[in-house]
Amino acid sequence: MVVTGPDGKSVTVTVADTCPGCAPGSVDLTPTAFQQLASLDVGRLHGISWTLV
Template sequence: MVAAANPALFNNRAACGDRYTVHCTGPTNQGVPQPCRNGPITVTIVDLCPGCAADQIDLSEQAFNQIADPAAGRIRIEYNRV
């Protein structure tokens, strides 16, 4: 499973190949009040997410679907380098 990193985390491609454990912590909107499911996942950084804020990463569809209801669209997460 893969993800795109925010510009600070991506650090001019230095983060490519780094692995992160990602855990869903809750919703970002009222659309799906309980979006989290399953436990944490591990993703590999493979790209830049230029539109992501400093506390965001963009999960692949497969990764997102493992930890949250796809109908949520966006979720709150915590992530740590493995």
């Protein structure tokens, strides 16, 4: 899956499982993948998009 952040940066990740506590359409990224899009201090990113590849 390719996840694109609100500023256009993107990261390719592997889907490992579901996120039962997440809202529909949300993605729970590893810290390493999240840091490719924003600082961990942000906590949650809004305005992301994802595409299955």
